[in-house]
Amino acid sequence: MTSYTDKGRRPVNGKFLAFDHLTFYVGNAKQAATYYITRLGFQPIAYKGLETGERKYASYVVRQNEITFIFKSAYEASETEFSEHLVKHGDAVKDIAFTVKCLDGIVKRAEEKGAKIICDIWEESDFNGTVRFATIQTxxxxxxxxxxxxxxxxxxxxxxxxxPEDILGKQLPPVKLDFIDHVVGNQPDGQMESVAKWYETILQFHRFWSVDDSQLHTEYSALRSIVMCNWEENVKLPINEPAPGKKKSQIQEYVDYYGGAGVQHIALNTQDIISAVKHLKARGLEFLEVPDSYYDILKEKLKDNSVKIDEDMKILQELKILIDYDENGYLLQIFTKNMQDRPTLFIEVIQRKNHNGFGAGNFKALFQAIEIEQAKRGNL
Structure with a gap:
């Protein structure tokens, strides 16, 4: 595992403030939005479609604290870009949007450095003011x-x-997920480095953290990962690729079913992971589970470590929440099963206590849990 301290020169052409929203291309936006409302505790906040004068797409916006998702569906098959994306990838994250400052400078640099501009700067307005946008390919x-x-x-x-608010969603226990911690992009083997370089060159992101397959592997499979982030280090984008192993890794399974590179999982940060997981389970969300032996080994390691876990270890074990730590602090994390039929997208719930890693100490346990699910699907 490598942590990087050199952020390079502070960008002068623009600033990335936060994740703004994620847009999902889905087969049925209304139903997809409802799933995230009932299972994950989001609330509907906005809509655009035929009734608002939009003739091509229905878009439902859901939000939980600082997390905003758009679920988007096309009305007609003639929208070929949309329909081809849906057939190839299934329900998926299409757009990772950022709130920025100095849009012109960011777009100018991206264009000068060779980025593919999907849609150059445009404006949209209503009685609340004007928003400026631009879209590039990643x-x-x-x-x-x-x-x-x-x-x-x-x-x-x-x-x-x-x-209006969802009546059923309001009757279920609140989840209290706060913000997007990171968004992970899986790549085919051999493409991770070039994608990381793209973020360095185009967006002036820097390398924050990385691991290779000598550190992250099980008996059967392995991965490599580089985490890219902005100067302020509040927008983090881990980039993964599979590494050769005895059997197919979860990264390769993703690439096969997704049809190439794409968003594998979204990590959502909370201040109270125990309550969040209890309430998510009460809402019917399913999580990967690790064996109790994971906690037996962990307890032995923690006996001789200066880091003290504030939460009740018995409850963490009951809920199957993973723990990773270093000399400064620790993180707690858990991963859902796949959010749709294709074994592609899933959600991570994460709580940090003075720890900026990504659970490297848990990757083996996580991989083993995923491999159990892969074996059920006949894909290991």
Whole structure:
């Protein structure tokens, strides 16, 4: 495992403030949004579709604290870019959008450095003000949209109308997920380094953390990972690739079923992972489980370590929450089973206590849990 301290020169052409939202291309936006509302505790906040004058797409926006997702479906098969994406990838994250400052400078640099501009700077307005956007291509068919909200104070974006709270969702226990911690992109073997270099060159992101297959492996499979992030280090994008092993890794399984590079999982940060997981389970969300032997080994290791876990270890074990730590602090994390039929996208819930890693100490246990699921699917 490697942590990087050299962030390079502070970018002068623009600033990435945060994840703005993620846009999912799905077969049925209404139903997909409802799933995230009932299972994960989101609330509907906005809608755009036929009733608002939008003729091509239905878009449902759900939010939980600082996390915003858009679920988008096409009305007609003639929308070939959309329909081809859906057939190739299934329900998937299409757009990782960032809130930015100095949009012009970011787009100018990206263009000068060779980025593929999908849609150059444009504006959208309503009575709440004006938002400026631009969209560029990143790995696979995934894109990044830059969102400049400097002169906008509306609920979400122009063109959307407010929709009421979900009655059922309000009756279920609150989950209290706070913000997007990181978004992971899987690549085919041999493409991780070039993608990391793209973020360095195009967006002036820097390497924050990395591991290789000598550190992350089980008896059967392995991966390599580089975490890219902005100067302020609040936008983190791990880039994974499979490494050769005795059997097919979960990264290769993803690439095979997704049809190339794409978003593998979204990590959502919480201040209280025990309550969050209890309430997510009460809502019917399913998680990967590790064997009790994981906790027996962990307890032995922690006996001689200066780091003290504040949470009750018995409860963490009951909920199958993973623990990783170093001399400064620790993190708690857990991973859902796949969010749709294709074994592609899943969700991570993470709580940090003075620990900025990504659970390297848990990767073996996680891989073994995933391999059990892969074996059930006949894909190990």
């Amino acid at each position: 790995y696979g068919d995934t894109v990044h949209t830059f969102v400049d909200r400097t002169f906008y104070n509306g609920l979400f974006l122009p063109g959307y109308v407010h929709i």
